[in-house]
Amino acid sequence: MPRVWEVPVHDSTRVRDVRVAARDAAGRALLPEERVAAAELVATELATNLLKHAGGGRVLLDLVVPAAPSYGDDLLRLVQIVAIDHGPGIADVETALMDGFSTRDSLGAGLGTCRRTSDGFGLHSVPGKGTVAMARIGPRTDRPGTGPYPPRVPVRAGGVNVPLAGGEFSGDAWTCVRTADRVTLMLADGLGHGPQAARASSAATHALHQAAHLPPDELLRRMHTALRETRGAAVAVAQLDVSAGQLYFAGVGNAGARLRRGDTWHGLVSRPGIVGAHLPTHLHQHREDWTPDSLLVLHSDGLPSRWSPGAATGGPPLLDPAVVAASIMRDASSSARPVRDDTAVAVLSPSPPDRSS
Numbered sequence: 001m002p003r004v005w006e007v008p009v010h011d012s013t014r015v016r017d018v019r020v021a022a023r024d025a026a027g028r029a030l031l032p033e034e035r036v037a038a039a040e041l042v043a044t045e046l047a048t049n050l051l052k053h054a055g056g057g058r059v060l061l062d063l064v065v066p067a068a069p070s071y072g073d074d075l076l077r078l079v080q081i082v083a084i085d086h087g088p089g090i091a092d093v094e095t096a097l098m099d100g101f102s103t104r105d106s107l108g109a110g111l112g113t114c115r116r117t118s119d120g121f122g123l124h125s126v127p128g129k130g131t132v133a134m135a136r137i138g139p140r141t142d143r144p145g146t147g148p149y150p151p152r153v154p155v156r157a158g159g160v161n162v163p164l165a166g167g168e169f170s171g172d173a174w175t176c177v178r179t180a181d182r183v184t185l186m187l188a189d190g191l192g193h194g195p196q197a198a199r200a201s202s203a204a205t206h207a208l209h210q211a212a213h214l215p216p217d218e219l220l221r222r223m224h225t226a227l228r229e230t231r232g233a234a235v236a237v238a239q240l241d242v243s244a245g246q247l248y249f250a251g252v253g254n255a256g257a258r259l260r261r262g263d264t265w266h267g268l269v270s271r272p273g274i275v276g277a278h279l280p281t282h283l284h285q286h287r288e289d290w291t292p293d294s295l296l297v298l299h300s301d302g303l304p305s306r307w308s309p310g311a312a313t314g315g316p317p318l319l320d321p322a323v324v325a326a327s328i329m330r331d332a333s334s335s336a337r338p339v340r341d342d343t344a345v346a347v348l349s350p351s352p353p354d355r356s357s
């Protein structure tokens with residue numbers, strides 16, 4: 001089962017814990033030693049920044065699939081480091097990313113170096129609300145796509161997964177798989193939380209990787225069989241047919257799904273049931289138009305169902321989907337409403353117009 005890490009950073013002693021977690025995560029992702037060192041460097045910088053600019057925050061570390069899913073990338077894992085704070089925000093993000101900005105008062109590498117070192121980097125700051133900084137570090141293979149299909153599709157996927165109370169495992173899981181001209185985003189919420197819940201949701205991940213060419217309703221039936229020996233899970237599956245511009249969705253149990261087109265959001269409704277325990281006889285499969293201004297959010301019930309889309313979810317798709325997911329989670333949490341479950345948020349968005357990936 002994949003591990004997750006959540007490290008609260010409220011004093012400098014925790015920066016070391018973040019670095020140790022980054023090394024552990026990079027080892028589990030089987031990264032070569034120079035990329036392990038890169039993960040440590042970036043994690044240290046993001047954790048240090050929390051103390052310097054926001055008076056503290058938290059760092060989430062996770063192993064994730066590439067944001068732009070390539071054909072045949074199923075087994076590739078990257079270390080994702082997300083620093084989240086409720087600080088004053090960074091007024092000028094471009095300046096903050098310039099070399100030397102962060103190094104003035106410390107030995108830190110600087111955010112500019114983090115961006116160059118990473119395989120994916122994103123920074124979103126809202127004055128008065130806080131900042132999300134995200135970096136993904138992978139093996140840097142840069143190999144050309146294999147197989148008969150185009151190596152790139154014009155969408156990106158990303159997410160965050162936060163264990164309840166800083167646990168070592170999350171009962172939630174999300175993943176994204178590319179097959180031919182389809183991209184499938186899945187989010188599973190294993191019943192309860194902790195390792196047994198993680199076993200159920202990682203069985204759903206495994207089942208998807210085995211059969212990602214199937215439509216969502218068929219995938220849910222496969223998962224139902226695969227999860228029989230587990231506690232079961234709520235599962236939401238969204239599949240984009242890239243060339244047809246159609247999104248297919250089916251879900252079972254209490255997993256949230258919302259689709260934005262332009263300025264309008266609407267929910268995609270799941271059927272009651274538990275994958276692995278009891279599946280509804282009729283699995284309703286939604287079909288929706290997917291346009292260049294669409295955005296899809298899947299989430300577990302660790303996020304309140306009435307979450308409101310914040311600044312990160314609007315406008316053109318310039319932000320990395322993992323940054324959007326982290327911002328949604330940050331904005332939905334408050335001290336008045338303590339989180340009582342693992343929380344995962346996964347986002348599918350069009351690629352930025354000026355880039356090919």
Ligand SMILES: [Mn+2]
Nearest residue numbers: 189301302341
């Ligand atoms: Mn849950």
